Amino acid sequence: MRRWGADDIPWLSFDPSRLAPDILPLVKAAAMVEHNAGDYSRYLRTIFRSEPAVLDVADRWGEEEVLHGAVLGRYAEMADPGFNFKRHFERFVAGYQIPLERTASVRGSLTGELIARCIVETGTSSLYSSLRDAADEPVLKVICHRIAGDEFRHYKMFYGLMGRLRTPERLNLVRRLMVAIGRIREADDDELSYAWYAANEPFDSPYRRDHCAREYARHAFRHYHDRHVERVVAMIMKAIGLDPTGWLGAKAKAFAKGRLKALAAG
Numbered sequence: 001m002r003r004w005g006a007d008d009i010p011w012l013s014f015d016p017s018r019l020a021p022d023i024l025p026l027v028k029a030a031a032m033v034e035h036n037a038g039d040y041s042r043y044l045r046t047i048f049r050s051e052p053a054v055l056d057v058a059d060r061w062g063e064e065e066v067l068h069g070a071v072l073g074r075y076a077e078m079a080d081p082g083f084n085f086k087r088h089f090e091r092f093v094a095g096y097q098i099p100l101e102r103t104a105s106v107r108g109s110l111t112g113e114l115i116a117r118c119i120v121e122t123g124t125s126s127l128y129s130s131l132r133d134a135a136d137e138p139v140l141k142v143i144c145h146r147i148a149g150d151e152f153r154h155y156k157m158f159y160g161l162m163g164r165l166r167t168p169e170r171l172n173l174v175r176r177l178m179v180a181i182g183r184i185r186e187a188d189d190d191e192l193s194y195a196w197y198a199a200n201e202p203f204d205s206p207y208r209r210d211h212c213a214r215e216y217a218r219h220a221f222r223h224y225h226d227r228h229v230e231r232v233v234a235m236i237m238k239a240i241g242l243d244p245t246g247w248l249g250a251k252a253k254a255f256a257k258g259r260l261k262a263l264a265a266g
Contacts, residue, residue, distance in 0.1 A: 003064065004146055006071055010139060011078070018137040019079055026131070026219045027140070028076045028199035031085060032092040033191060034147075035069025037062045039098050047105045047113060053164040054110075057157060064154075068147050075143055076199075092198035095207070096190060111169045112179040117158040118239035119183040125151035126232045127220060134223040159239060176240045184236075192216050214266050221264035229257050 041062025048054035073085030099106065105113040125148050132144035171179075193213035201212065233253045234244035242248060 005067065006074065008146070009071060009142060011074075014078055014139045015137055016079065019140070020134070020136065022219060022222070023131060023135060023140070024076065024079050025196070025200045026216070027072050027079075028083065028088070029192070029195040029216060030127070031069045031072035031076055032089055032195035032199050033069070034065050034072060035089055036093060036096075036098075037065030037069070039100060040065070043098060043100055043102065044113075046100075046103060048110060051110065051165055053166075054114075054161055057161070061154060061157070064150055068150065071143055071147075075140060078139075079137075088199050091203070092195060095198065096194040107179050107182075109169045109171060109175075110165055111162055111171050112175070114158050114162045114165075115171075115176055115179045115239050116183040118155055119180055119236060121151050121155035121158060122232055122235040122239070125155060125235075126224070126228050129231075130220075130223040130225070130228045133225070133228075155235060155239075173241060180236060180240050217263040218266040221260045224260050224264070226257060229253060229260055232256065 041058050044058040044061075045055060048058065069089075073089065076083050077085055107113045107116050128144045128148035128151060132141055132148055135141045135144060190209065193209050193216055194207065196212040196216040197207050200215070201207075230253050233249065233256050237244040237249055237252065244252075
């Protein structure tokens, strides 16, 4: 499959009159996180150093994520001429770093790390799908469609790698569930809130974690519809090893819908 690039985006079709002002701050914040994927790629290469199947895809995954950030950053500069992507990204990486010194997975196992990656790709694919469906501006719609497709493919890639580890770890359901819950809770950590701060808050303002986390959640989740939430739950349950079509899946979907509506309300 040919990798798309910035030249595949129809930049000349940009129509500022059709840009929703509540989406642009989220695009700016997302650009911070995506463009920082080079560090995540190095982290994956370190902890999966004995697993050739993962090493084969880690660099390509990182390159695609960095591309996402660059394209989103370029779009943000076009939509807001006062926004300097390079300057805001430098602000982000100056205040937020991932643990590159780690030589073992923070999840406690390689399988756990792949489950966590599936959770992340579930979140990003659903985010860009929801923005694609909400956006009226044609260039942003194309960008979000492209990125959403990549992120879903990344989910399938990490899910498939679980069965290709040379030294597979048979995590029981409880351990898989705890990894998933732990990674979902990390959505409330400093990465997303600091990305919001670095991208959108005045340079002379202090970092207020709770405020920035609320603003990110409010802007992100207001665009989710039931179909997006249902797909999120199904993908998470599949990564854990559960059937999303049964009664447990129905309960999980109902809970997730209520939770996201509360977050969107701020």
